[in-house]
Amino acid sequence: MEIILLKDIDKVGDKHQIVKVKPGYGRNFLIPQGLALLANSSNKKILAELQKQEDAKENRKLNDYKALAEQLDGVVLRIGAKTGTSGKIFGSVTNVQIANALKDQCNMDVERRKISLPEEVKTVGEYHAQIDFHKQVQTKVKFEVVGE
Numbered sequence: 001m002e003i004i005l006l007k008d009i010d011k012v013g014d015k016h017q018i019v020k021v022k023p024g025y026g027r028n029f030l031i032p033q034g035l036a037l038l039a040n041s042s043n044k045k046i047l048a049e050l051q052k053q054e055d056a057k058e059n060r061k062l063n064d065y066k067a068l069a070e071q072l073d074g075v076v077l078r079i080g081a082k083t084g085t086s087g088k089i090f091g092s093v094t095n096v097q098i099a100n101a102l103k104d105q106c107n108m109d110v111e112r113r114k115i116s117l118p119e120e121v122k123t124v125g126e127y128h129a130q131i132d133f134h135k136q137v138q139t140k141v142k143f144e145v146v147g148e
Contacts, residue, residue, distance in 0.1 A: 001020065001021055001022065001023040001026045001027070001038075002018055002019070002020055002038075002039035003018070003019060003020075003021055003026045003030060003031070003036040003037065003038060003039050004016065004017075004018055004036060004037045004038075004039050004043055004044070004047050005017050005018075005019060005030075005035065005036050006034065006035055006036055006037065007035050009030075009035060015054075016047060016050060016051050016054065018039050018044075018047075026038075058134065061134070062134060062136065062137065065133035065134045065137040066137055068108060068110075068133060069131075069133060069137050069138075069139040071106070071108070072106070072108075072131070072139050072141050073139065075105075075106060075141060075142070076126075076142045076143065076144055077098065077101040077102065077105055077106075077141060077142070077143035077144065078101070078105070078143070078144050078146055079093055079097055079098070079101050079143055079144070079145050079146070080146055080147075080148040081093060081124075081145055081146070081147065081148060082147070082148055083124055083147035083148070087123050087124045087147070088122060088123055089121070089122050089123060089124065089145065092120055092121050092122050093117075093121035093127075093143075093145055094117075095112045095113075095115040095116065095117060095129070096112050098112075098115050098117075098129050098141070098143060099111070099112040099115055101143065102141075110131060110133075114131055114132050114133060115129055115130070115131050116129065116130045116131075116132070117129050117130075118130065121145060123145070124145050124146060124147055125144070125145060126142060126143070126144050126145075127142075127143055127144075127145065128140045128141070128142055128143075129141050129143060
């Protein structure tokens with residue numbers, strides 16, 4: 001069954017992409033939840049128009065994303081965490097904590113889903129996080145985990 005995705009769905013595809021899924025998954029979950037449309041000729045025409053509008057919006061936002069990425073260049077975030085005597089953190093540092101640190105320390109609202117950590121942060125030290133503002137604009141931000 002071919003469908004048009006209306007939102008990004010993990011392990012299925014990106015927004016406005018035409019993908020093949022099993023009929024039951026498309027008919028019983030994706031379409032009723034408003035996550036997809038059946039890929040017929042009329043919906044494909046609607047998709048083409050939606051993509052034009054979306055591309056125009058993204059091009060306007062692209063310059064804003066580049067400015068945000070430049071502001072983050074050279075910034076070191078400080079994230080406090082409860083630690084044991086050996087420097088290990090109780091739990092780990094997540095993308096939510098990095099998003100909160102960006103908001104508090106840099107006055108930037110970044111969605112937590114756009115932040116990815118290449119490794120698990122379980123000890124005190126310096127690390128890097130990847131922020132994907134756009135498919136064309138990615139940046140790395142340095143953060144330091146300190147004991148509270």
